[in-house]
Amino acid sequence: MRGRLVIASTVTAGLVFGGHQARVRSAAPIADQSIAVPPAAPIRPPRPESFIPGIPTVVSTPVVLRKAIAIPGAPLASTDLVWVDEAGKRMYFADRSNFAVDIIDAENDAYLGRVTGFVGPTGTRGGGPNGVAVTPDNKLWVGDGNSLVQVVDLNLNPPQIIRSIDTRGTNRADELAYDPTDRIIIIGNDRESPPYVTLISADSYAILGTVLFPEGTGLEQPIWNPRLQVFMVNVPTARGGEVALVDPKTMKVTSTYPVGSACGGTGLALGPFQRLLVACGTPFIVNAANGAIINNVTQVGSGDEVWYNSGDGQFYVTSADSTGATVLGVIDGQTGAWRQNVPAPGARNVAALAANNHIFTVVRAPAAGAADTTACAQFGIRGTGCVAVFGHQ
Amino acid sequence: MRCGFLVLVALAMSVVPASAQSASSSQYDVAGGYAFMRDQDIANNNPDISANFPAGWMAAVGGTLSSGFGAVGEVSGSYKTVSIPGDQPKLRVYTFLAGPRFRKSLSRIAPFGQVLFGVARATTSVLTVSETASDFAYQPGGGVDLDISGRLGLRIEGDYRIVRSDGANSKEPRFIVAAVFGF
Numbered sequence: 404m405r406g407r408l409v410i411a412s413t414v415t416a417g418l419v420f421g422g423h424q425a426r427v428r429s430a431a432p433i434a435d436q437s438i439a440v441p442p443a444a445p446i447r448p449p450r451p452e453s454f455i456p457g458i459p460t461v462v463s464t465p466v467v468l469r470k471a472i473a474i475p476g477a478p479l480a481s482t483d484l485v486w487v488d489e490a491g492k493r494m495y496f497a498d499r500s501n502f503a504v505d506i507i508d509a510e511n512d513a514y515l516g517r518v519t520g521f522v523g524p525t526g527t528r529g530g531g532p533n534g535v536a537v538t539p540d541n542k543l544w545v546g547d548g549n550s551l552v553q554v555v556d557l558n559l560n561p562p563q564i565i566r567s568i569d570t571r572g573t574n575r576a577d578e579l580a581y582d583p584t585d586r587i588i589i590i591g592n593d594r595e596s597p598p599y600v601t602l603i604s605a606d607s608y609a610i611l612g613t614v615l616f617p618e619g620t621g622l623e624q625p626i627w628n629p630r631l632q633v634f635m636v637n638v639p640t641a642r643g644g645e646v647a648l649v650d651p652k653t654m655k656v657t658s659t660y661p662v663g664s665a666c667g668g669t670g671l672a673l674g675p676f677q678r679l680l681v682a683c684g685t686p687f688i689v690n691a692a693n694g695a696i697i698n699n700v701t702q703v704g705s706g707d708e709v710w711y712n713s714g715d716g717q718f719y720v721t722s723a724d725s726t727g728a729t730v731l732g733v734i735d736g737q738t739g740a741w742r743q744n745v746p747a748p749g750a751r752n753v754a755a756l757a758a759n760n761h762i763f764t765v766v767r768a769p770a771a772g773a774a775d776t777t778a779c780a781q782f783g784i785r786g787t788g789c790v791a792v793f794g795h796q
Numbered sequence: 797m798r799c800g801f802l803v804l805v806a807l808a809m810s811v812v813p814a815s816a817q818s819a820s821s822s823q824y825d826v827a828g829g830y831a832f833m834r835d836q837d838i839a840n841n842n843p844d845i846s847a848n849f850p851a852g853w854m855a856a857v858g859g860t861l862s863s864g865f866g867a868v869g870e871v872s873g874s875y876k877t878v879s880i881p882g883d884q885p886k887l888r889v890y891t892f893l894a895g896p897r898f899r900k901s902l903s904r905i906a907p908f909g910q911v912l913f914g915v916a917r918a919t920t921s922v923l924t925v926s927e928t929a930s931d932f933a934y935q936p937g938g939g940v941d942l943d944i945s946g947r948l949g950l951r952i953e954g955d956y957r958i959v960r961s962d963g964a965n966s967k968e969p970r971f972i973v974a975a976v977f978g979f
Binding site: 455456460463676677678690695716738739740 | 837838842843844845878880881882885887918922923924925926927931961
């Protein structure tokens with residue numbers, strides 16, 4: 404089964420890659436790809452917090468909005484996932500409005516440049532970019548429109564798309580995660596019927612196989628669990644949210660954890676002591692080892708993408724509080740208790756750099772002509788959206 | 797492990813000649829008892845959980861030359877359960893150390909100082925999911941052996957274990973109360 408799919412996908416990827424160059428040039432209205440983005444210098448990862456493994460460093464001082472980073476080009480009307488690469492100390496986010504992935508210096512909170520050539524808000528087979536993730540060999544993997552997975556070589560100056568992999572769906576390729584043990588990327592084809600995940604070799608770029616979710620109404624954030632050696636995928640179903648465990652070797656769902664009965668699953672993050680934050684309307688704290696629900700946070704919704712910051716031991720979500728205002732929710736990673744909501748008008752999706760505990764959210768631009776009441780406006784950036792930076796007091 | 801130590805003591809008593817000396821003046825000694833450890837990394841980095849390992853043990857075997865210099869080997873274990881909601885994580889730290897010791901026998905007491913070297917191994921587990929790390933450790937420390945009765949004595953010891961982990965030092969002070977048997 405695996406061998407047959409590898410052969411087929413190799414041919415397909417080659418054809419798509421051949422045709423990709425023309426499409427890139429025609430689809431990218433912003434010529435920012437010429438901006439030089441120097442390769443990130445190899446930086447030693449932060450020291451683990453303790454000789455005893457798995458003990459989180461906890462910073463419990465209040466989180467506040469510190470800064471906004473202006474993003475050039477078209478206003479950020481359509482954005483998607485955010486990723487922080489701890490090794491390179493850079494933040495990447497999917498900027499559909501500019502057909503790009505934008506790059507932020509996460510150490511100094513500054514815009515660096517962008518990689519263009521993505522499908523943009525409306526592709527014939529769905530828009531993109533959507534999900535983003537960086538692998539240790541400094542490749543940026545991006546779920547794009549037209550069912551494509553794009554691979555960007557961040558070692559190039561400027562970074563460029565070096566591979567386009569067609570996941571053979573009728574719609575977009577969405578969120579993704581990386582298995583460093585087997586060097587496999589998992590990406591959700593969330594708008595197929597039924598939805599499925601595609602497993603791709605990070606070495607050969609070959610499609611290794613797919614896993615169907617017949618009862619899924621979509622597919623949301625996947626993560627890699629290094630201790631269990633499985634991918635975990637947040638799967639919305641008609642019954643509610645479920646977390647599916649996908650074995651990358653057998654390419655089968657080995658277990659499913661029901662989470663919430665009247666909610667749609669979205670984000671997923673793995674914290675300390677095998678604590679999962681499962682976004683399903685509100686944040687659920689779940690034991691990744693057995694699926695037991697430990698807590699349901701009710702002070703904040705759960706948003707789309709969620710993140711665990713090992714630098715301060717906190718989960719972060721961007722969603723609405725009880726008044727409907729958009730906030731950055733802070734949840735204790737080890738106890739699962741809600742800590743704080745920080746006003747973050749306009750914020751959508753979140754990631755953090757553990758080395759300095761800067762928390763990044765993308766703030767979308769307000770509708771054309773509407774007053775700008777977003778977090779960006781507090782720093783004089785109006786009408787365009789921005790990247791908001793939070794930190795501890 | 798405590799049962800094992802008692803067996804060891806019983807065996808030692810059975811083979812010791814009648815002329816054996818007291819615990820404080822003996823040439824060879826075995827010791828075992830309770831160890832209380834504190835992990836300074838947890839204390840410094842995680843104010844929400846206790847850094848103390850209230851459950852623990854140690855077992856040591858030592859030999860002393862007439863000059864007071866000698867050697868000692870020690871194994872130990874320290875345990876704690878992290879009190880958080882849900883299935884509680886369990887932490888275990890084991891050490892396997894050996895090194896030089898200077899022990900001076902005085903009247904009914906024998907103060908000693910030692911520096912041990914070896915391996916520290918820590919495991920964190922939640923249900924069946926565990927994570928383990930092993931690193932080089934060294935442990936300066938000292939204490940005193942007090943005669944109680946015959947060859948049996950009481951050891952009070954303090955030490956300061958340093959584990960070299962990813963280029964940095966993890967520090968684990970420890971306090972020990974143990975039975976010591978000399979022969």
